[in-house]
Amino acid sequence: MKASIILTHSVLVALPVVTSLSPLAAQQAATKPGMPVGSVAIGRWNLTVGDPPHAGPSWLGVEMKEGKLVGEFLGGAGGVHPIGEVKAEGDKIEFRAQDCNWTGTIAGDKITGTRANEKGEKTNWVGQRAVYKLDLSGKWLLKRSGVPVAHPIVLELDHKGDTITGKLTEEGKTVEIAKPRITRNIFLSFTAPGSSGTQSYNASILGDVLNFTVGRQQWGYLALGHRQREWAEPIELFNGKDLDNWKPLDDPKNFHWKVIDGVMTNTGGGGSANIVSKQEFRDFKLHLEFKVPRGGNSGVYLRGRHEIQIADSFGGPPDWGGCGALYSRIAPNVNACKKHDEWQTLDLVFVGNYLTVIHNGQVIINNEEVRGITGGALDSRESEPGPIYLQGDHGAISYRKITIWPLAEKK
Secondary structure (H helix, E strand, O other), rough: EEEEEEEEEEEEEEOOOOOOOOOHHHHHHHOOOOOOOOOOOOOOEEEEEEOOOEEEEEEEEEEEEOOEEEEEEEEOOOOOOEEEOOOEEEEEEEEEOOOOOEEEEEEOOOEEEEEEEOOOOOEEEEEOOOOOOOOEEEEEEEEEEOOOOOEEEEEEEEEOOOOEEEEEEEEOOOEHHHHHHEEOOEEEEEEEEEOEEEEEEEEEEEOOEEEEEEEOOOOOEEEEEEOOOOOOOEEEEEOOOOOOOOOOOOOOOOOOOOEOOEEEEOOOOOOOOEEEEEEOOOOOEEEEEEEEEOOOOEEEEOOOEEEEEEOOOOOOOOOOOOOOOOOOOOOOOOOOOOOOOOOOEEEEEEEEEEEEEEEEOEEEEEEEEEEOEEEEEEOOOOOOOOEEEEEOOOOOOOOOOOEEEEEOOOO
């Protein structure tokens, strides 16, 4: 796979190039008139099951394979798993998961339905389609593939609603771009005047990466671009002294976290040992220094909904349950875990629905798209700000540093 290189947390990160349509683009394309029956169900759905105060999060993914609708499902806990065929016709949807029959009615981006178990007992549920807001605003650095450039091409975009404006600077000359447009939420195209006439630019979009073809394919060139992010001042969520930035998730009487010799430690598992930050965050980079005991198992939830696994997985093959994985969704590309009881680091960048994870200095998840929540999420409102949530109910875990940089607000 081709890659571009960016610098994150003083570590070189190789970012992949888009080679196929994203699931979101496939869903959007499938809902056009004349597409197969049931196409309106295709997409990712954030579910809320039950009525307050006992409602809980779940997740459903529906896609077309070999002419049939098939699904993936996530309950309140555990991992994502296939559920086989999903029946959909008109505005009706039906599938089976958790030994229950789920039926619902689709109205635009919302499903309203009921779940019935083997005893015929019914529970209400609702689903909200996950439609990710695309914003290309900012400064992008473009470098021609295979050609070292001392001064990269600078693309500055302003993206408001359906309107995009921008300018391109190369070798000290700045020009306005023309005819900018986005196709199916994953392709950007525009033109700009060049030394040999008007030049066309066409790029696939993957989070903070643009993969450009410039000019005609046979005479043009490739350019790889990445967005320059600006971060706000760091916030020390753990200062080595106290737990003032944290609160218990459930019963405060059953609280196991203490600061011992400058280390934030969960001294026992079970009960209400999970804690959350008092502040909430949406887009950020996060630095963690942690230690797990032999056989240890914990997790750090981003926005309270996406679990980065913390585990004693030294020496094993990389998998979606290993240290640094996005639990059940994205496996590390390499196992960078140290032995138990050794201090380790995790550096994460989470902006929109794209995630990069650096474990002990090695890139293990590389600007990957996050498809949805993970088991144990606080709720299913995945695009909203949420807390940093530390899992403690599986046993002891220690942290000596937790620092977060929120994405700087637009000026």
